[in-house]
Amino acid sequence: MSRSNRKTAQKGSRVKRVSDRHAFDSAPVGLALVGPEGRFLQVNPRLCRLLGYAEKQLLASTLGAVTDPHDLKTLAVRSSIPAAPAIETLKHLGAIGIGLALDHFGSGFSSLAHLKPLPFREVKIDRSFIARMSGEEGISVVRPMIDLGHTMGLKVVAAGVEDQGTLDRLRAIGCDSAQGFYLCAPIPAADLTIWMQRSVWGLVE
Numbered sequence: 726m727s728r729s730n731r732k733t734a735q736k737g738s739r740v741k742r743v744s745d746r747h748a749f750d751s752a753p754v755g756l757a758l759v760g761p762e763g764r765f766l767q768v769n770p771r772l773c774r775l776l777g778y779a780e781k782q783l784l785a786s787t788l789g790a791v792t793d794p795h796d797l798k799t800l801a802v803r804s805s806i807p808a809a810p811a812i813e814t815l816k817h818l819g820a821i822g823i824g825l826a827l828d829h830f831g832s833g834f835s836s837l838a839h840l841k842p843l844p845f846r847e848v849k850i851d852r853s854f855i856a857r858m859s860g861e862e863g864i865s866v867v868r869p870m871i872d873l874g875h876t877m878g879l880k881v882v883a884a885g886v887e888d889q890g891t892l893d894r895l896r897a898i899g900c901d902s903a904q905g906f907y908l909c910a911p912i913p914a915a916d917l918t919i920w921m922q923r924s925v926w927g928l929v930e
Contacts, residue, residue, distance in 0.1 A: 755776070768784065829884075830851060855905075884905065887905055891907075892908075
């Protein structure tokens with residue numbers, strides 16, 4: 726590679742890092758990068774406001790020290806097969822009471838290979854399978870996935886539910902939970918309490 730090409734590549738890499746950091750810092754939800762034993766490596770302003778700590782305070786602390794595990798019910802794992810350091814971090818998060826969910830179950834890298842080394846509490850069946858549940862063939866694919874999750878002692882969540890018929894079919898074959906636009910489209914955090922009070926899917930007295 727020529728010197729000019731190397732400079733161009735380096736400049737592009739720097740631009741991407743700046744863009745990624747901007748997206749991280751400006752995210753409307755609390756985000757953090759967590760290292761071994763739950764130590765914070767990077768936090769965004771939204772998380773600082775949610776937890777009530779300054780950035781320096783969080784970076785000097787651990788996830789377990791500043792949060793109640795019950796407030797962090799589930800951490801969705803949705804990347805490729807985690808490297809060894811990531812596996813140890815996820816095990817630690819599980820040990821302090823934070824549930825782990827395997828996202829996109831049944832597609833890509835999210836498979837049985839993930840279930841053995843990590844303390845998952847639930848699996849989320851990928852929306853591509855749920856979208857094909859209008860016929861018996863689609864149901865015959867999803868049903869054994871639900872049965873497998875239950876056999877392994879896991880809660881099963883269906884992702885991408887878009888209509889009442891799909892929800893009814895999932896109930897009939899024993900799916901534990903569902904998520905999707907039919908239940909609730911993405912909404913601002915400030916509107917969530919209102920939704921939970923008024924929606925038929927919200928809080929139950």
